Amino acid sequence: MHVRHLTVADFRSYASADLPLETGVTTLVGLNGQGKTNLVEAVGYLATLSSHRVATDQPLVRFGAEQAVIRAAVVRDGRETLVELELNPGRANRARLNRSPVPRPREVLGTLRTVLFAPEDLALVKGDPSERRRFVDDLLVARQPRWAGVRSDYDRILKQRNALLKSAAPVLRRGRRPPPRPGTEPPEEAQASALHTLDVWNDHLSTVGAQLLYARLRLLRDLGPYLAKAYDEVSAGQSDARVSYRSSLREEAAAQLAAGEVPDVEVLRAELLATLEEVRGREVERGVSLVGPHRDDLVLTLGDLPAKGYASHGESWSFALGLKLAAYQLLRHDLGEDPVLVLDDVFAELDVGRRERLAAMVADCEQVLITAAVDADVPASLLGRTYAVSLGEVVLRE
Structure with a gap:
């Protein structure tokens, strides 16, 4: 299981963002407050219908906007499913699978599974x-x-x-x-x-x-x-x-x-x-x-x-x-398949030994999404495809 593409609109600090993803390791690097955690938070929300940072949906909607949208193309066993969530604070959230509305948002649970580790x-x-x-x-x-x-x-x-x-x-x-x-x-x-x-x-x-x-x-x-x-x-x-x-x-x-x-x-x-x-x-x-x-x-x-x-x-x-x-x-x-593993700004909290042992343990995961303030926080063995995140701008490093 992996996310092939993530799109957000009016989510947290992003008016809009598109993030192409691949299997293996993807690292989002940026100083604190630049928006890197917002992107993996969106992935986690699609999987659990909740945030690992806040208890309500209101902070997830960009200030001044009425709703936020999270959309991801999820690949399982070679088949792709488009899952979409519309966050409406104060009103019922709405969800779609392959652009077809579902009766309740929880109908999308199981389409994407993640395990997220954060401070x-x-x-x-x-x-x-x-x-x-x-x-x-x-x-x-x-x-x-x-x-x-x-x-x-x-x-x-x-x-x-x-x-x-x-x-x-x-x-x-x-x-x-x-x-x-x-x-x-x-x-x-x-x-x-x-x-x-x-x-x-x-x-x-x-x-x-x-x-x-x-x-x-x-x-x-x-x-x-x-x-x-x-x-x-x-x-x-x-x-x-x-x-x-x-x-x-x-x-x-x-x-x-x-x-x-x-x-x-x-x-x-x-x-x-x-x-x-x-x-x-x-x-x-x-x-x-x-x-x-x-x-x-x-x-x-x-x-x-x-x-x-x-x-x-x-x-x-x-x-x-x-x-x-x-x-x-x-x-x-x-x-019988790998969930998506998300490691949100955790390497800076670990000593060198724990960093290296963690890197060895996740090396064979199908998809790993990592956020870090600086490249030096992430073991060299996990620095794969890397995006630089700055003030809501997400740029792939060549």
Whole structure:
């Protein structure tokens, strides 16, 4: 798999840009703020429908423009597909495949698959649990695009359940019945109605949440061996890198998941329901959902110690890089083809040894896109086709 041509219009700093690409290594060289990362960000957005730099689409649209367009010709197994995204902040985005509109943007997921490593990925080790949840869920979708729908369903259910907990809290709390008003339900009936509604949302949350949890657990089980190998190669065998799952379920079930067990979906669903029932009082008091995949975390360890708080800066970089390279190798194995590998301004963050080891590891990838401030940041073995980027101008070096 590779991108043959990338076009953007009113995306970030570009009124327009056309970038012909080839297999092998392509390097975009330019000082900070010149627009090189914007181009690989566009490639990543086509693959994931999200940016690795911002949480919303508004910053992706050039100032003064109403919409941005990203278009790429993607080659897989000798066949070319044109994928287009129209970004409309405040309104629904639109997508096309081979110039034909598709019902929803997520219909294009799977047309292009990328693995992107950027300085922001240090947050996988040092940041909040949300960063690690996003990593595993994005990898799920890259592996099987149907999980995008499951994630969307879960987010919708969670939002509605939280709204119920917040709005119905005064009714649900014991000893705090609101006085009846003319034409309203008596307190006991209002509480029974709210409890019934909460039970319905518990059922929805546990059903969809168990599917997502099961998929995450299977993914981590498959990812583990690739992570151990990738970290060993990047760090020259300095320590044992592992990842485990920290669940919000009850203690015994959480311990089983942390040990690497992958129960059936129905078992996970029943455990989610039981845990929700156990924490109902606390949820009602706080007005928020305290159990489910949205409260879980990945535990990254080096040897016997957690990486967060104990790993050095270099070890943290190696771990984050190991996770991304493991994701690449897992997708390569599953799909029988190479995703596009994007290395966004990362060589400047690595010491010479790690740079050279990374270069050796990606030498056989079908397509690698690299950004760097100066040529000297990139190992000589990876300086292939090179574009100079300056103030939004992209020029091929002869």
